[in-house]
Amino acid sequence: MNILILGSGGREHAFAKKISESERINNLFVAPGNAGTETIATNISISLTDFHAVKEMVLENNIDMVVVGPEAPLVEGIHDFFLGDEALRNVSVIGPKKDGALLEGSKDFSKQFMEKHQIPTAKYKSFTSKTLEEGKLFLDTLQPPFVLKADGLAAGKGVLILNDVNEAKIELEEMLSNNKFGKASSKVVIEEFLDGIELSVFVLTDGKSYKVLPSAKDYKRIGEGDTGLNTGGMGAISPVPFANDQFLSKVEETIIKPTIKGLQLDGIDYRGFIFIGLMNVNGKPFVIEYNVRMGDPETEVVLPRIQSDLVDLFEGVANQTLEMKTYSVTTQTATTVMLVSGGYPESYEKGKEITGYDSIKDSIVYHAGTTSDQEGKVVTSGGRVMAITSFGNSIEEALDKSYRNIDKIAFDKMNFRSDIGFDLK
Structure with a gap:
């Protein structure tokens, strides 16, 4: 079987590693991939939402299955595109069609779905620029903190948790009237805060x-x-x-x-x-x-x-x-620690050479924001650069392995948290 994975992060490298272990795999491709995926698969430099470029690549390489990593192609309907194309409809797509992808693509849709099917969730109401004043009045009925969620995809940045009701009202106006998160916040879900x-x-x-x-x-x-x-x-x-x-x-x-x-x-x-x-x-x-x-x-x-x-x-x-299908899971604990570029999640520099990662023996190195430069060196190309995963019989044992191996890795302004799992030990 020939498989294409769409995406370029640590998630896609993890998929590539796991899929490459299968006896069913013949050829593995990742688009666009990273410096880690290129060691176990063929990277193809195409845009994830350029469905016609994806089609061309799938047909050229006799792809049997497409595994979709990130949400954007799913919300934009890549599965529907395949089903609607006679040349592609027999290619399996792992990921929902556009109607199912609304569970993530629209916070309002997902809240309505949960309410309809009696799935426990926080109480909420949705508002648009036309009902902005109603939204402000609704905030007055809630206890802080106040949770504001952009309805659409906002690259993980569309959720605000605020303690002051006046600040919440200002941010609601910024989202609805001033396009703080672009089209994603043309509708905003306000919900009660769940403490847990x-x-x-x-x-x-x-x-x-x-x-x-x-x-x-x-x-x-x-x-x-x-x-x-x-x-x-x-x-x-x-x-x-x-x-x-x-x-x-x-x-x-x-x-x-x-x-x-x-x-x-x-x-x-x-x-x-x-x-x-x-x-x-x-x-x-x-x-x-x-x-x-x-x-x-x-x-x-x-x-x-x-x-x-x-x-x-x-x-x-x-x-x-x-x-x-048979399905089993190891009882061991797995931990991962992300190495990030200095300055992330705000502005950061790219192109920093990464050393030491190839000497690690008892942890798994998942590449995220990496690429190979013209000289073949692996360099940083994103905010989140590598994830170091380890196994252990406890959280402490697994984390100890990850942190000991992180000591072997270096790139300019490398940053990471040294307290992952602090609330679970």
Whole structure:
């Protein structure tokens, strides 16, 4: 089987590593990929949302399956594009069609979906520029902190949590009237704040049955102790210690099953990943958000723990035979620590040579924002540069391996958090 992975980050390198282990794979391609994927696959430099370029590449290389990493191509309808093209419709696409991708593409749609199917989530209301004053009045009815979410995709930056009601009203106006997040904030969801501890649960579904993948917890803030600006993720841990069998049973009964059933009732043929962002509020799970793909850096701790053949599972998704596929997970803990460019998540420099990563033996190095320069050196090309994943019989043991190996890696102004998992030990 020839497989194409769309994307260029740590998530896609993790997919490439896992897929390359399968006996079913003949040729593996990643578009556009990074310096890590090019060592185990063929990188193709095309835009993820240029569907005609993707079509040309798929036909030229006899691709049998496309695994979509990020959300943008899914929300823009790449799966529908394949189904609507006679030359492509027999190529399997792992990722939902446009109607299913609305779970991530529109916060308002996902909240309506949860309300309709009685899936526990925070109370909310949605507003546009025409109902701005109503939105301000609604804020007065809530207790701080106040949660404002841009309805559309905003590159992970469209959520604001504010403690002052007047500041919340100003930001609401900035989002709705002054396009703070562009088209993404033409509608804004205001919801009550849920006080608890976050985690993520991942599900792989063929539209009929599903497999619950390992739970994970990531760390978004740039600074120690979860302080400073939000990032795409500074590290992750799997499994989550408090997500025991009893808690995960609640998640399955009150959230996963109603989600899959709801998609079926709404006539949405969903085939791919569902990333469920959860809040554990006094032992009860509530949905913060849905994403329609795997998370990053959660993928870098979830996929390594899966012992089954990932391509076999994907074939089950494509053919709706997932229920018949075997699935197992290691009991060991996986941790990952993200190395980032100095200045990230604000302005940072690129092109810094990375050394030492190729001498690491007992951790997995996932490339994220890397590329090869004209001399063949691996250099930085993004804010999040590498994720260092390790296994252990405890969080401490796994993290100790990751941090010891990070000491061997260097690039100019390299930054990372030294306290990943601080709240779980």
